[in-house]
Amino acid sequence: xxxxxxxxxxxxxxxxxxxxxxTLLVHFIRENLLLTGTHIGCETTHCxxxxxxxxxxxxKSCTLFAVQAQGSEITTIEGVANADGSLSALQEGFRMMHxxxxxxxxxxxxxxxxxxxQENPRPSEEEIRMGISGNxxxxxxxxxxxxxxxxxxxxxxxxxxxxxxx
Amino acid sequence: xxxxxxxxxxxxxxxxxxxxxSTLGDEARPLAGGHSLVPMMKLRLATPEHLVDLHGxxxxxxxxxxxxxxxxxxxxxxxxxxxxxxxxxxxxxLHETAxxxxxxxxxxxxxxxxxxxxxxxxxxxxxxxxxxxxxYRLEGPGGAREVAATEFYQGAYFxxxxxxxxxxxxxxxxxxxxxxxxYEKLKRKIGDYATAAAAVMLTMSGGKVASCAIGLxxxxxxxxxxxxxxxxxxxxxxxxxxxxxxxxxxxxxxSPAADARGPxxxxxxxxGIMVTRALTxxxxxxx
Numbered sequence: 001x002x003x004x005x006x007x008x009x010x011x012x013x014x015x016x017x018x019x020x021x022x023t024l025l026v027h028f029i030r031e032n033l034l035l036t037g038t039h040i041g042c043e044t045t046h047c048x049x050x051x052x053x054x055x056x057x058x059x060k061s062c063t064l065f066a067v068q069a070q071g072s073e074i075t076t077i078e079g080v081a082n083a084d085g086s087l088s089a090l091q092e093g094f095r096m097m098h099x100x101x102x103x104x105x106x107x108x109x110x111x112x113x114x115x116x117x118q119e120n121p122r123p124s125e126e127e128i129r130m131g132i133s134g135n136x137x138x139x140x141x142x143x144x145x146x147x148x149x150x151x152x153x154x155x156x157x158x159x160x161x162x163x164x165x166x
Numbered sequence: 167x168x169x170x171x172x173x174x175x176x177x178x179x180x181x182x183x184x185x186x187x188s189t190l191g192d193e194a195r196p197l198a199g200g201h202s203l204v205p206m207m208k209l210r211l212a213t214p215e216h217l218v219d220l221h222g223x224x225x226x227x228x229x230x231x232x233x234x235x236x237x238x239x240x241x242x243x244x245x246x247x248x249x250x251x252x253x254x255x256x257x258x259x260l261h262e263t264a265x266x267x268x269x270x271x272x273x274x275x276x277x278x279x280x281x282x283x284x285x286x287x288x289x290x291x292x293x294x295x296x297x298x299x300x301x302y303r304l305e306g307p308g309g310a311r312e313v314a315a316t317e318f319y320q321g322a323y324f325x326x327x328x329x330x331x332x333x334x335x336x337x338x339x340x341x342x343x344x345x346x347x348x349y350e351k352l353k354r355k356i357g358d359y360a361t362a363a364a365a366v367m368l369t370m371s372g373g374k375v376a377s378c379a380i381g382l383x384x385x386x387x388x389x390x391x392x393x394x395x396x397x398x399x400x401x402x403x404x405x406x407x408x409x410x411x412x413x414x415x416x417x418x419x420x421s422p423a424a425d426a427r428g429p430x431x432x433x434x435x436x437x438g439i440m441v442t443r444a445l446t447x448x449x450x451x452x453x
Contacts, residue, residue, distance in 0.1 A: 021171075021173060021174035021217070022169045024168070043208065044167075044205055044208070045204075045205050045272065046357065048271060051271055057245070057271075058274060059271055059274055059275060060271045060272070063200065063275070065204070068197075068219065068221065116270075130270075131270060132270075134269025134270050134271040134272065
């Protein structure tokens, strides 16, 4: 099958590659660009581990072809830290609130949460839970992931984070 | 999981897309959001030789008011529907239903056109389109035609679409001010298809139901309009005996498949409950 030339901007850098039309975006990201922070979980559009940000949308990169992302702007977990290399508010939140155990779902969780907070800077707990409903975590029971996102929202909004009583 | 090989086409006009689909024949499939098709391709349950991506066509996306109709472009995503003030104002049932489809990531990609055109009995929008009296604009090699949603669904994955035709827009008559609406969906988990779901649109007058339409999702190989159930509630105040009668009339036309969502008897039973709940909630919202 003839290969197609694709170009896109990933984490601020222009990248290009030759791909078969059937190459999934997640494979292009991991195998051509060697950005292996984006994980392949279920491969069936359920788990959200492969979530990246594409032109302002959270998408499951296992369910898009790389050719569909021609000309787009993509952010992966490798591109979320602050410019000086320090942790972003969400990364810090996941660290401080123990929002991960095995860490497999974390890149997808953080990318999804980042878009959620951009669309809704002050989400309720319910809105956070619905907002990450396309991301599955098998370790944490979500409790600390929700706290991590609340921590990040408060930090971004300049509010002191207070853990809700349990 | 890697799909089979295919050639990728990205036309920029509807005419070019139609030309591609009609010349490439049965081995070509249109690609909208791709969130039904791509998973099928990864499982090799679908192996099209050509994909005709509709994302390059300007004008297939967007929501506009045309007189007393709301016209929605086929490539409008579920996320676009949720963000639309026009939808929130004139068709809140569409907002309620879109929110029950899949999950946030899928809703950024999944389109209303793909949802209604695929003919998947599990999709939520088709029954809603029957309930709303919607019609679909189909464009093909022979020109454009308008087909009522009630005439569109022929069987599971079988629709009125002819070879080379694509669904380009959906027209929905704007419901009356003060109408009541509800979409009740029973599902096992977020992102699942309905075990059973019911859509209700109604108007009330003096505490009695003046008009009513009821649609059913995933309770037959096609979406259903529960005509007798809707007739049974007209002129009533939705008292318990009437609700029971309506649920029984709806159950009488259901023929769901037995699958992981439950045996036939269970799915019909909860289908009746969805009808009852949707009627009650719709009435409580009617002004």
